[in-house]
Amino acid sequence: MEWMIIAGVVLAAYLIGAVPTAVWVGKKFYGIDVRQHGSGNAGATNTFRVLGKKPGALVMAVDIFKGWAATSLAYLLVQWGAVTPDQLILFKIILGAVAVVGHIFPVYVGFKGGKGVATLMGMVLGVHLTAALICLGIFLVVLLITHYVSLSSMTAAVCFPLLLLLPSFRPEEPMLFVFAILIALMVIWTHRKNITRLLQGVESKIYLFGKK
Structure with missing residues (x-):
């Protein structure tokens, strides 16, 4: 019975x-499929x-909420007795990761989504x-200074495991630190084309307050 509950919640996290x-x-609202313009990604940056x-701010807020909501489903698993309290962090990570996969490969629109950074932030x-x-x-400070969302995302992702090395942030569960390292590596990997454009000086900029 427990495995059926877990499977159902995992499916819900993906959806x-x-x-x-x-x-x-x-x-x-605009009659535009953002995947046919800009970078071709179905994410907040594009x-x-x-x-x-x-609309960019709205998409970012909802995508962050998606990651948080899917991750928080782990509390239901504990409440329903499908997993034990000491497995809470593990299932938060699993459900959050499933949600990020869902964002990247969304069943609703032909499995062509975004890079999952905002959903990943919600998961974290x-x-x-x-x-x-x-x-x-x-992320916001780097974005305001450089106007590069890609650089801001990678900087924030790399800072996450570094923060967990500090005594006041050090987690009791070692898997959380491993998870943080994997997040940093994944964000860098998914932004490898952006890194090339940054080095070439042709990466697009986004101005939150005004535009040059």
């Missing part, structure tokens, strides 16, 4: 993560680039709130 916010917002600040908020808020602050 939550797979909600194609950028695609639906673009098509519903929505900012193609549709503007307000659900797993380690304090460190996640600091990383979010780092």
Whole structure:
């Protein structure tokens, strides 16, 4: 019985993560599929680039919420007795990872989604709130200074495991640190084309407050 509950919740996490916010917002309100413009990704960054600040902010907020909501489903597994309390962090990571996979490969729109950074941020908020808020602050500061979302995302991702090395942030569960390292590596890997464009000086910029 427990495995059926776990399987159902894992499926729910995927379906939550797979909600194609950028695609639906673009098509519903602008008649545009953002995957056919800009970088071709169905994520917040490309929505900012193609549709503007307000829809971009909306997509980013919803995508972050998706990651947090899917990760928080782990509490239901504990409440329903499908997993033990000491397995909570493990299942938060599993469910959050499934949601990120859902964002990257969304069933609703032909499995062509975004890079999953905003959903990943929501997942981290659900797993380690304090460190996640600091990383979010780092993301915003780097974005305001450089105007590069890709560089901001990678910087924040790399800072996450570094924060967990500090005594005040060090987790009791070693798997959380491993998870943080994997996040940093994944974000860098998914942004490898952006790294090339950054080095070539042709990466697109996004201005939160005004544009040059």
